Amino acid sequence: xxxxxxxxxxxxxxxxxxxxxxxxxxxxxxxxxxxxxxxxxxxxxxxxxxxxxxxxxxxxxxxxxxxxxxxxxxxxxxxxxxxxxxxxxxxxxxxxxxxxxxxxxxxx
Numbered sequence: 001x002x003x004x005x006x007x008x009x010x011x012x013x014x015x016x017x018x019x020x021x022x023x024x025x026x027x028x029x030x031x032x033x034x035x036x037x038x039x040x041x042x043x044x045x046x047x048x049x050x051x052x053x054x055x056x057x058x059x060x061x062x063x064x065x066x067x068x069x070x071x072x073x074x075x076x077x078x079x080x081x082x083x084x085x086x087x088x089x090x091x092x093x094x095x096x097x098x099x100x101x102x103x104x105x106x107x108x
Contacts, residue, residue: 012071015057019050020078023092029083047092051099058100072097 026046031039063071076093 009067009070011061012063012067013074016071016074017078019053019096020075020082022046022053023050023079024082029085032085032088051095054096054099063100068097068100071100 023046026049027043031042072093075096076089079089079092
């Protein structure tokens, strides 16, 4: 039965949707066009909050290769559906997957 747990992704899917929703709420796709200091700070603060949550999630959940890929794909598709530009989606998804892949090994 442990083998089938390898493919259980409900918790990963929920987490990916929740961090994407947080991003959409805090920095909607239309706000990326703003080029002022306030918008830059809001984006930086949101980046820190989202990736801090992702690091905590990766540190407290056993994520196999399939679940890491699934989390990245769910996040990517949520951002795409929300209307973010392709470069933004690629950058944030790459960083998310890198973080959750390396997080458990940092400091061990």
